Structure formats: C-alpha cells, structure tokens
Amino acid sequence: MKRLLGVALGVLTAIGGFLDIGDLVTNAVVGSRFGMSLVWVVVVGVVGICVFAQMSGRVAAVSGRATFEIIRERLGPRTGAANLVASFLINLLTLTAEVGGVALALQLASSVEPRLWMPVAALAVWLVLWRVKFKIMENVTGLVGLCLVGFAVALFLLGPDWGDLLSGALHPTVPATEGHAVYWYYAIALFGAAMTPYEVFFFSSGAVEERWKVKDIAESRLNVLVGFPLGGLLSISIAACATVVLLPRHIEVSALSQIVLPVAQAGGKLLLAVVIVGIVAATFGAALETSLSSGYTLAQYLGWSWGKFRRPAQAARFHLTMIVTLLVGTGILMTGVDPVMVTEYSVVFSAVALPLTYIPILVVANDPEYMGEHVNGRVMNALGTVFLVVILLAALAAIPLMVVTGAGR
Amino acid sequence: MILSDLLDLPVQDPTGRRLGFCIDARLVLDAPAGAGPLAGARLHGLVVSPRTRTSFMGYERSGVRRPWPLGALLERRHAGTFLVLWEDVVGVERERILVAGNAVRYDARLRG
Amino acid sequence: MTRDERLPRPPTPAGRVLDARLHLLSRQVLDADDMPLTTVDDLELRSTDDGPDRAPAADGGITGARVYTVTALLSGAALATRVLGGRAPASRWLRIDWGRVSDVGTVVRIAGTGDDLDATWTERWVRDRIIRRIPGGDHDPQ
Amino acid sequence: MTRARGRRGRSLACLVCVTVLVGACAPPGRSSPEVVDDAVTEAIAAAATARLAMELFSSGDLPRETTRTTLAASLEDAHQAALDLGTLEVPGPQDSRTRDEALRAVADATSAIVTSRSAVSSTSDRTVDESTAALAEAIEQLDRVQDEVAP
Numbered sequence: 001m002k003r004l005l006g007v008a009l010g011v012l013t014a015i016g017g018f019l020d021i022g023d024l025v026t027n028a029v030v031g032s033r034f035g036m037s038l039v040w041v042v043v044v045g046v047v048g049i050c051v052f053a054q055m056s057g058r059v060a061a062v063s064g065r066a067t068f069e070i071i072r073e074r075l076g077p078r079t080g081a082a083n084l085v086a087s088f089l090i091n092l093l094t095l096t097a098e099v100g101g102v103a104l105a106l107q108l109a110s111s112v113e114p115r116l117w118m119p120v121a122a123l124a125v126w127l128v129l130w131r132v133k134f135k136i137m138e139n140v141t142g143l144v145g146l147c148l149v150g151f152a153v154a155l156f157l158l159g160p161d162w163g164d165l166l167s168g169a170l171h172p173t174v175p176a177t178e179g180h181a182v183y184w185y186y187a188i189a190l191f192g193a194a195m196t197p198y199e200v201f202f203f204s205s206g207a208v209e210e211r212w213k214v215k216d217i218a219e220s221r222l223n224v225l226v227g228f229p230l231g232g233l234l235s236i237s238i239a240a241c242a243t244v245v246l247l248p249r250h251i252e253v254s255a256l257s258q259i260v261l262p263v264a265q266a267g268g269k270l271l272l273a274v275v276i277v278g279i280v281a282a283t284f285g286a287a288l289e290t291s292l293s294s295g296y297t298l299a300q301y302l303g304w305s306w307g308k309f310r311r312p313a314q315a316a317r318f319h320l321t322m323i324v325t326l327l328v329g330t331g332i333l334m335t336g337v338d339p340v341m342v343t344e345y346s347v348v349f350s351a352v353a354l355p356l357t358y359i360p361i362l363v364v365a366n367d368p369e370y371m372g373e374h375v376n377g378r379v380m381n382a383l384g385t386v387f388l389v390v391i392l393l394a395a396l397a398a399i400p401l402m403v404v405t406g407a408g409r
Numbered sequence: 410m411i412l413s414d415l416l417d418l419p420v421q422d423p424t425g426r427r428l429g430f431c432i433d434a435r436l437v438l439d440a441p442a443g444a445g446p447l448a449g450a451r452l453h454g455l456v457v458s459p460r461t462r463t464s465f466m467g468y469e470r471s472g473v474r475r476p477w478p479l480g481a482l483l484e485r486r487h488a489g490t491f492l493v494l495w496e497d498v499v500g501v502e503r504e505r506i507l508v509a510g511n512a513v514r515y516d517a518r519l520r521g
Numbered sequence: 522m523t524r525d526e527r528l529p530r531p532p533t534p535a536g537r538v539l540d541a542r543l544h545l546l547s548r549q550v551l552d553a554d555d556m557p558l559t560t561v562d563d564l565e566l567r568s569t570d571d572g573p574d575r576a577p578a579a580d581g582g583i584t585g586a587r588v589y590t591v592t593a594l595l596s597g598a599a600l601a602t603r604v605l606g607g608r609a610p611a612s613r614w615l616r617i618d619w620g621r622v623s624d625v626g627t628v629v630r631i632a633g634t635g636d637d638l639d640a641t642w643t644e645r646w647v648r649d650r651i652i653r654r655i656p657g658g659d660h661d662p663q
Numbered sequence: 664m665t666r667a668r669g670r671r672g673r674s675l676a677c678l679v680c681v682t683v684l685v686g687a688c689a690p691p692g693r694s695s696p697e698v699v700d701d702a703v704t705e706a707i708a709a710a711a712t713a714r715l716a717m718e719l720f721s722s723g724d725l726p727r728e729t730t731r732t733t734l735a736a737s738l739e740d741a742h743q744a745a746l747d748l749g750t751l752e753v754p755g756p757q758d759s760r761t762r763d764e765a766l767r768a769v770a771d772a773t774s775a776i777v778t779s780r781s782a783v784s785s786t787s788d789r790t791v792d793e794s795t796a797a798l799a800e801a802i803e804q805l806d807r808v809q810d811e812v813a814p
Contacts, residue, residue, distance in 0.1 A: 063627060065549075072560065073547050080547070111728035111735075130655075133662055249711040250704070255736035257729065258712050261719065268724040303549050303560030303596070304644060313659045314556070316648035362476060370627060381476045388476070409701070410583055411595065411614075412541055412564040433543055439536030440590045444620030445632060448536055450591040452566055456540060492531050498585035509585075515531035519538065 010219060013138055014227020016145030016278075019234055020286030021101030022094065022193040022347040024279065025340055027235045028259040029408075030186050031242025032252050034175055036168030039236050041187045045194025046232035048387045050224050052195065052358060053203045055365045055376070055384065057220045060207035063370040067204045068300035070370075071360045083356040084301045088294060090353045091198050093346040095290035096329040099125065100339025101283035104256040109276050115334060122330040125287045129322055134209050134308040141285025147278025152237040154266035154275070160244045168243070169236075185401040185408050188394045189344065192351030194232070195391075198286075200357060201293040205300070209309050214374065241266075255340060294325040348402055351394045358391050410501070420457045420506045423499065429459035431506055435492060454494045455506065456517045492517040539625060549628045550594065550617065550635075558635035563595040565616065591619050594629065615639050695758045698751050699765050700813045702744040707805045709740035710772040714798040717779050721791050727783060734780045741773045761812055768808045772801035 030038045060066050065073070068087075072080045102125075103117035128137055174183045212220065241262035242253060253259060256279075264272045292308070299306035299318040306318040333339065362384050365376045376384060402408075412434060420428045433456035440449025497512035539545060541564055550558045568587035583589075597615040617631060617638060624630040635641045652658045693701075716733040719725035725733075748766050753759040775797040782790040 065627065069549055073549075076542070076547060077562070107732055108729050111731045131657060131660070131662075245715075249715060250707050251711045251715065252704070252708045254708070254740060255733070257716075257733040257736050260729070261712070261715055261725075261733070264719045264725045264729070265715070269726055272725070272729065299557075303557055305557045308662055311659055311661055312652050312655075312657070313648050316644055316652040319652055320647050359479070363479060366476060366480075376476070385476045388479075410566055410589075412546070412566065414583075416542060434541040436539045436541055436545075436591060437534040437536045438539065439534055440588070443618070445618075446623050447619070447625070450539065450619065451536075452589040452591075453534060453538070454531070491528055494531075494585075495589070496585040501583040514528055516528035519540070 007219060007222060009139060009143075010223040011227045011230075012146060013142030014223040015230045015234070016142035016148070016282065017138070017285055017289075018228055018231025019145065019148055019282045020094075020196070021097050021283045021339070021343050022196060022350070023231075023235045024101070024238060024259060024282070025253070025256070025343045026186070026189050026193040026347050027238040028242045028246075028253045029344070030190055031239035032246040032258075033178060034183065034186065035243045035247055036165055036240065037172035037174065038183070038187055038190055039169040039239060040172055041190040042194055042232055042235050042239070044390065045191045046229055046235075047383075048191075048390065049195045049199065050228050051380070051383050051387055052200055052361070053228070054221055054224045055380065056200050056204040056361045057207050057212070057224070058217050058374060059361060059365050059370065060204040061212035061217050061220070062214060062372060062374045063364070064208060065364075065370065066208050066296060066300050067201050067357055067361060068297045069303075070364045071357065072301050072303075074360045074363060080301060084297060086353050086356055087197060087201075088297050090346065090349045091201070091290055091293050091297065092325060092329060093342065093349060094196060094198055095287060095294065095325060096332045097339055097343040097346045098283050098287035098290055099326075099329050100333050100342060101256070102280060102287060103333070104339055105276055105279040105283060108257060108260065108279075109273075114339070115336065118330055118333045121284070121287070122326050125284065125291055126323065126326055128288060129291055129308070130312065130319070134206070137288060137308075138206070138285075141281050141288065144281035145278055145285055147274045148234050148282055150263055150267070150271050150275035150278060151234060151241055154263040154271060155237045155240050155244070157266035157271075158241065158244050158262065160240065165240055165243065179405070181401055182405045182408055184397065185348075185405045188351045188398050188401060189347045189408065191390075191394050192347040192349070192354070192398070194235070195354060196347070196350045197353050197357050198290045198293040200361070201296050202289040204361075205292070205296040205307075209307050211309075217374075291322045291326055295319070295322040344407065348398050348407075351391075352398045353395075354391045355388075355395050358388065362388060414501065415455065415506065418501075418504070418506050420455070420493070420508055422508055422510050422512075424510070428508065429457040429489075429491075430461070431455045432458045432461070432490070452495050454492050454515075455498065456490060456492055457514075458490045460489070490517045491515060544625065545594075545629065548625075550596070551628050551630050552635040553623070553630070553633055556635065558631070558638065558641050559596040559615070559617075561594045561596060561629055563614075564591050565593040565595055565614070566590065567592045593618050594622070695751060695753055695762070696812050698747060699758075699762055700809065702747040702751075702769065703765050703805055703809045703812065705747070706741050706744040706769040706772050707802060707809070709737040709744065710775065710798050710802045710805065712740075713737040713776045713779055714795060714802065717783075717791060717795040717798065720783060721795065730783050731780065734776055734783065738773065738776050738780070741769060741776055745769045745773060761808070765808050765812070768801065768804045771804060772798070775801045 027042070056067055059070065063070075068084070071083055075083060099118060099121050100114070102121040103114040106112070106117045106121070107114040174180055207216075207220070210216075238259070242259070245251075245262035245265055246253060246258065251258060251261075260272060260275055260279075263275045295318045296306060298304075298321045299315070302317075304317045305315045307315055312319045332342075362376075364370050365384070366381065368375055415431050415434055418431050420431050422428060434452060435454045435456060436450040437453040438448040438450050440451040442448045491514040493508050493512050493514065497509045499507040499509050501507075545561050545564060548561050550561060552558055566589040568589045593616040595614045595616060615638070621631040621633070622629060623632045636645070713734055716725060716730050716737075720727070720730040745766065748762055748769060751762060753762050775794060778790070778797060779794040782794045
C-alpha cells in the first residue's frame, strides 16, 4: 500500500509541478487569439519533455552526474561556458517571471499592489529553499498545484460545443485576423513553455538529490509518462477556456486577471478561489525550481558542492548563488516591468536555449562509459533524433520570428 | 609545462608540412607511483586530428556512433585521427609541435 | 570502416591508458566522502630533470627525449587560460598533487577531505563569512 | 597568442553576420491605418474585459478584489491604446479624421472603465448596471470605427 501511495504521490506531483506561469500565460494568450488551432504544439511539447526529462533522469540515476556536469565534461570549458551563460540568463528570466506570477496571483485575491507582494514572495521562496526538505517542498507545491484542475472543471461547466473545439484542434488553421508569422511565433512560444530547460536541470539534479538508483528509473518513467501528459491536458483546458469565453469577445489576453475570468464565469467565487490557490502554488513551485536551477547550473559547471540534501554550510557557494539570483530577479520586478511580458519573452528564449542542453544529454545517453548497458534503445534514439530536429528548427526560427512579429503583436 | 601548451597546437614534420592539430595527450599509468595509490601518469603520445582543431565530445575515439545523425557527422570531421608516440616528438614551441619525419602514425582509437 | 583501418595498432603499454582531455580535463574532483571540491581544468607535467620552479629544463626545452609525468591537477585560474587563451601566472594555479589522487573514473577522487587544499579556499570563505552567519546555516535538512 | 586571436577573429565575424541576419528581419514600418486598427483592437479587448468582469461581479461570480484588479489592468490597456493613437504621425486629412474618431471612441471606453471602477467600489447596484451598459455602448462604437478602418 505504501508503495502505491508513493507512486500516486509521484504522479500527482508531476501533474501539479508541470504547469508554471509560462504555461498559464502562453496557453491563455494562444486560446484567446488562435482558438484551438495551436493545441497540436502542446502535444508535441509534452511528448518532447517526456523524452527529454526521462532521458536526463536516467542519465543522472545511472551516471550520478547531473545535466550541467555533463555539459562541462562533454562540451569542454569554452562551449560549456557559452552554454552556461545563455542557460543561466534564461533561467534568471524565467525565475523573474515566476516570482512575478506569484505576486500577480496574490494580487488577484487581495487587489494589493503586486509590487508589494514581490519581496514577500521572494523571501518566502528563499525561506523554503533554506529550511524545507527537498521532498516535502516538491510534494506540497505539486499537490496544491493540482488545484489548477479547476480549469478542466470550468471547461466542463461552461458546456462548450465539444465538436467545435475538437475540430478546431484537429484541423489547425491560421485565423484571418492573425498573420502566419505570428501563428508560428506563438507555436514556438508554446513549445518553449512546454519544454522549459529549467525543468530538465531540476529533474536531473533532483535525481541526484534524491539519490536515485537504477531501480528508481522505472518509477520516474511512470511519473513522467503519466504526470506530464495530464499536465499537458490542463494546459489545453486553459487554452480551451480562453477559446470559449475570451475569443468570441475579442479579449486578447495581456494580464493574469483575464485568464481566470472564464473560471469565474463557469464556477463562481468558489472555483475561482481554488484556481487562484493553484496558480499561487504552481508559480511558487516553479520559482523554487528556477532558483534551485540557477544554483545547480553554476555549481555543477564550476564543480562546487551543491544540493539541498547537504547542510547550507556544506554547499555555501550554491546557496549564495540562489540568494543573489533571487535578489536580482526581485530587483528586475521592482522596476515595474510587466511580469506577463517577461513571461512571454522567457518562453521564447527557452526555445532558443533548448539545443544547448538537449544535445549533450542525447550524446551522453548513448555513451557506455557513462551509462553502461543503460544506453538509449533504438526507439529512444529515434524519438530523440526527431526532437533534435524539431528543437533545432524552433531555436533557429525563434529570434527572427520575434523580430518580424514584434514579439507577437 | 602545462597541458594547454600542447592542446590545439598545429603539428608539423621537420619540413614544415602540417600533419594536423594536437587534440589530446595520451597518458599511461606506468610511471613509478608517488605518495598516492595510483601509478605515475607518463606522457605516452599525442592524439592528432588532420582536420579539426578541437575534439568534439571525444567522438572520434570512443567508437560511439549513435544517435545516427550526430555520430555520422562527427565521424566524418574526425576521420584519420592518429596517435604519435611522445619519443617521436622533436620539440614543442609556442606555435607548433615538431614531430620526427619517420614518426609512425598509429590508430588512435581506444579499445572501447 | 573508415580510413582508420589502415593505421597500425599502437604498442599496448603495461599500465592503464588515459587521454588527458577526454578522461581528465573538466572532470569533477571529489574527496573521500564524495564532497565535490573543484574541476580539473589543466594538468601540470614535468620531466625528471625539470628545475623545481616548474620551468622546462634550461638547455633543450620540451622534447620527446625526456620522460614527462603528470605532477599535479590544476584548477581555478587555469580555467581562464583554457577559455580565453593566454597563460596565467604560475602563482595563481590551484594545485592538487597527483599523489593525492586515489581513483580516476567518470570522476577524479582524492584521498582524505579537501579542507586543506588551496583549491577550496573560496568555498570555505563563503561558508565562514556568509552562510554560517545566517541563522540555520548549519541545520541538517534531512 | 596567435591561436586565440585567430579564433576570436572568427567568432567576431560570425557575431557580425548574426546581427545583420536579425536586423534584416526588422519589422517594416506600420502604416497609419494599421496602427489605428491595432489600437482600436486593444481598446476593444480592454473594454470587453471590463464588461465581462462587471457582468460576473454583478452576478456574484467575481469577488470585489478580483474585479478591481481586472478593471485596473483594462484601464492600463485602454490608456496604452490612446497613447498609441495620440503619438501616431498622421499623413493626410482622411487618416486624421479616422484617428480622431478612434481617439473619441477609445476615450469613451476609458471613461466607461473608470466609472465601472468607482461603481465597484461604492455599493449602489444602479451604477454597476449603468456602467456595464456604458461599456457595451463603447464597444459598439469601437466596432463601428474598426469596420471603417479595416473593412
């Protein structure tokens, strides 16, 4: 029975942990402007993150080396340093968006100025990083993040024309009011939101934190293969809610408050309260993960001791990096920059940075020196190579499209 | 000297003809052991790649050829990598490594 | 097979074979109880008749006639030279004597703890100056 | 070290060509009707959001705090639309007439949002329904302007 509970907990945490401010905003924006015609990207992104997270989890469990150690060892210092700088800055951008997301969600419940919430949110993130055990932190934010199921409930309560939604998803067409360039720009943004690099840094470092052994790989595969797709379904329900309520009213999403209006219309104050709690938990969990990722990337690249399983005093520079990154992120937010805009840029730059971490992991997953007989199978390599092409195309097209469309206007 | 003095330097024979670039140094643990448990690591030879300046993920020597597109691409870039024994090295200067004219070129692939 | 097929097999030496860049450089250095210390950024090689101050033997320079062995792993300043090129002054290298190395696998392991190594002074500085000053700095999270 | 300089030269060259590549895709200047159309679209989105929030507030589905936050965001978007219109360099008399009409419609929408915010803060229901109606009317006016600009 205990093992069953453990497995269930793992899956539920994966669902709750899958969504962050990037998924919330990008899916709502896409739903409010393109309806269901970009849902196929979420499916591709979810399959991609399943392949990537599962591979990096296996590499960490078998070789005991987390992502950025592998990047340093296989790419050498020069390419590794460029990779580190790009990944670190984009992770900082995502961290800023997540802390901003927490503040915006709290503003929804209290209409207090978000800039008052931001330092409070950052301090709370740091306190959890400093004191709370890794497993507890993961489980609580994951389970409470499950409140986002409220979006799926809202979709049912809205009683939409399911046939219409389904045909919109299965026959994607570019709406008349939007250009092709903007369509593909948001396809890349949605792909970047589903396959955020920090999820992989966190996932593989978590495998080392929790001292996974080869036998844990099967359980992690279950969490990923069940939890992430269900998380993907939640993303699609966010887009569907926006399609049903916001699209007909020409409401193009630019603020977090607009995203939750369909939930209020469907289930009133109670369902809205549940969803707001879910948003706070999901963005808070993601803020924890991105802060940890900033520590993981730097410490693993420079060979410092790292990890929450160690006392802070035994991983001093790791903890100092997280404190400094949180302060910088909060500083950026206090300048009054709109967290939703920061989020939109962070997901696109995530798509740009993906190859930097994907390629080394794909190479090492085939290297017997690291993996012994747990090297990639033929199927995993085929999937891995397909996504290598998809990821490279997305990364190359992201910046030109961002410039041509003026970041999706 | 430090290893960086050797790595990425062009390798030439006495006539000045370039044989390639030194992308790695092969060590053998057979020198007399110092204080620690491991034997001393003796500089045994230099791994030279005729075309590329730097090794990429050690592909050319580890016999790993998967995933297919990456493996094939890297293999072509590193074809013809060879090993030169250290005693055949005539001299190491700031800008190049001089190798004896009659130095034998060995297969650089590791047994793995 | 590729053109490598024609090259003769090298004489197989007695000891274990390690390629410096492939197996040593950028590898993680752990101490006896798995505490990460630093990374191997460069190697120091000296021949038996090199002078004590690490300069190559005065007369013939570096040649194949001399037997060179690895005397130390280098980290810290050596990283800058490998990324930016150029050459750091000898004094700024953080040395770990080859004698301290107990095993080389996917990680390099040294005997004993790393506290006495000068390669870990920044970790100790941050620990004593900052982290220990924050309440709870020493609490055991597990 | 000549090696490093050679490599640095090469990386400088590829940096230059990347910038040129990205620069080449810079968005073309947007014509006056396009700017007006975008601004009106943004104002419609803002007014429609406010109207939906007011409807949900009056039916008890949206708490007061969330309504206030939503209206504040809508006001910001409407203000941005007015700013885009105001700073537009108008080429000819016909364009300036449509721009002025759009500005009037956006101004009406903005004032409707402001009255909604005060209605939400005070208690009397009458003004809530009145401001919701004002928002609906502002949206229709904006729709008319948009049809003129981009039929």
